[in-house]
Amino acid sequence: MLALFVYMPLIQNLVYSFQEFSMLSGKRSFIGLDNYKMLFSDPVIVTALINNVKYAVISVIFQVGFGLILAAVLEDEAFRKISPFFRTIYFIPVVISITVICLLFTFVYHPTDGLLNLFLEAIGLGSWAKPWLGSGSTAIYAVIAVSQWQSVGYCMMLFIVAIQKIPADLYEAAKIDGAGKIRSFFNVTLPQVKEMCFVTSVITITGAFMVFNEPFIMTKGGGPGTSSITIAVHMYQTGFFKDSMGYASTIAMLMFLITAVMAFAQTVFFRTGKGD
Template identity: 60%
Template sequence: MLRKKKILPILFLLPSLAFLLIFVYIPLLQNFYNSFFDFSVFSQTKTFVGLENFKVLLADKVVSIALINNVKYSIISVVLQVGFALVLAYILEDKVFSRIAPFLRVVYFIPVMISISVIALLFGFVYNPQMGLLNSFLELVGLDSLAEVWLGKPKTAIYAVIAMSQWQSIGFITMLFIVAIQKIPKELYEAADIDGAGKIRKFFSITVPQVRESIFVNTLITITGSMLVFNEPYILTNGGPGFSSMTMSVHMYQTGFVKDNMGYASTLAIVIFILTAVLALVQIRLSRTGKDD
């Protein structure tokens, strides 16, 4: 009977373990194997090239541009999707907004439910240099000197892509923070009110420490997503103009399916995996999540 109780939990885990093995670990190992070969999408044979793909990687200037863009994506996303979303969630949970908070939650969450293709089409109109909403608004308020060809200039293209991503994603992170804030005991805020603490003091002394675990999870989600970002730059700019808005995932896709170099694309995939894994481990180490103070 005791042996049966020990085996039963393992049986429940087997489907999940099989899923991970088939769709995560085996393809990951296969990708490492492919990085040592030169082959195309439909080639019947693979040519062993050893570390040649890694030598090409070190000399690839597009990789450095893509990495810098991914870092920009990560920094801006953490500030807005985590920092601003936490402030927004705190404001929405304030008693002053209790009546309209449900409506505002829906408003902020709607972009999350919209297809990325639709959003890209929408922002294509927003960024249009002739009739776009952004340049029209700047002209309306007398700031027409700031109008740009947002997706057509190397200096602004990546930031325009990042802005679109923030508009879509902030609502999702805000909802996660709202759930975390709602779990904070009300007694803590009541005690702070008795002590005469203001809203800003309560935010930093109560809300932030109490949602520390949620901050870590949301930061991890945001940074990982920033390192893997593909849809937004691919649909809006395809990595252009030139390589100014290129990201690692777009570079990997173009290398594998446009340039038909699957071996080197596998090498780029390894770089993305290593960077994402290292960043996740560093965050776990620094945050000390799950540990008591």
Template identity: 55%
Template sequence: MAPYLYIAPCILLMGLFVYYPIVENFRFAFYEFSAFAPDKVFVGFENFLALFQDEVFYIALKNNIWYAIISIVCQVFGGLVLAAILEDPLTRLFSGFFRTAFFLPVIISITVIALLFSFVYNPDIGILNSFLRLLGLEEWTRAWLGESETAIFAVIAVSQWQSIGYIMMLFIVAIQSIPQELYEAADIDGANKFYKFLHITVPQVKEMLFVATLITLTGAFTVFNEPYILTSGGPGNASEVLGTLLYKSAFFRDEMGYASAIATIILLLSLAVAIFQMKLFKTGKED
């Protein structure tokens, strides 16, 4: 019984703070109720049917998908390339500085970052529009957070800037564990850097690639802070994501059952993505 006694506190805490809320949220999705009233009315699948008929839900889902696609390209593949460059013998002398520079945004408060980028995106005095005017590209200037065509992409860009350093550090740890004999053998065979990256680095960090992709995609479907602080889902519903839609449904419209249905959909999407990745990467299995 000793091993089970050691893990019992962990199981108890996980059950109390993770699995019990998940089960309760799933149950609440079949009720219509207010946070300020004790009574709950069983409505079956009506919350889900209403959700699938809501145009804003599809806008939010589309924005989350954009979040996922751009995050995979910028954070995962961009982070892997950055890690490979910083671990190259030619750049290792300066890698400490660049590691710090890229990782620093990760530890900055999202409120501070949102305030910073609200100045960057300011249509009149913002750095971005001022830089475009300096280059003679005034026709490219926009009210980046105020136009429906650019708002969600401006928000996504903030997330990439903040998170790429974290993914980069994960890949740096993985690259440092690769046996140097593999690179030395490739040098003897006359392989160039691109070949070594493609045929040695990428296969050797497959497990970390799975972890980084899972973290990134799960974060893309559960994102809340950046869209809410920067745009609150606006203008209109242009930058709405599932997280902000859930928050507004629960705490603005007091539709707790409807919000629970949204949370259930987010959970199912995250689980589907995780299972698909496990099948795709065949993680934990020997080649």
């Protein structure tokens, strides 16, 4: 099954990356490293990489960082009774289709009738209102914000599982030593969930470099212009809009290398999922 659905398509894509061919004509020709030379001189690739890096950095801060804080707060004794309710609330966006969420936030970001601009005007900050998805300076950040809203609950649940496995004796010992909640978080909780921090970071960063749905649906393929384009969107447009499947395969290889490096770092340096 792995050979049929993973390794064979990967090898086939590698072969395609050295070719030039069209899906319409079906004619293929070997061009060597020309696609890779084009990759390093493609200005859209640079923009896409920068956007993916922004995606990754912001996602680690909010999904991993804020997810950990939420998990620690909800697992605190003071919130134990209401914790199940808030866990459900924060996790609901995770199970909603990303397509539905993108369409929903398209209405939220509407320049005239959108909830966000109407809210800013209602609280006296009408000067901040703008076409969030129609401006090159804000489109990528508006798209990234949607991903954070949708995915923070997933990281939160992973951290909750990790926190629940921490022995209660450690917190009791910290309390006896006079440690407050904040100090207990940094001295007990954070060291104990260190591996989960890395696992969620790898998942988040890998997902950030493979993101496709959000920019494609919300900005009509990375607009305005290429200001919010990502590597996956550029690959799709190159292959199916420009009918340059060879170069699209080369972009796919770039995505594979980036995500493979993340997986390699997880496996080798942290040995995630292996026993002591």
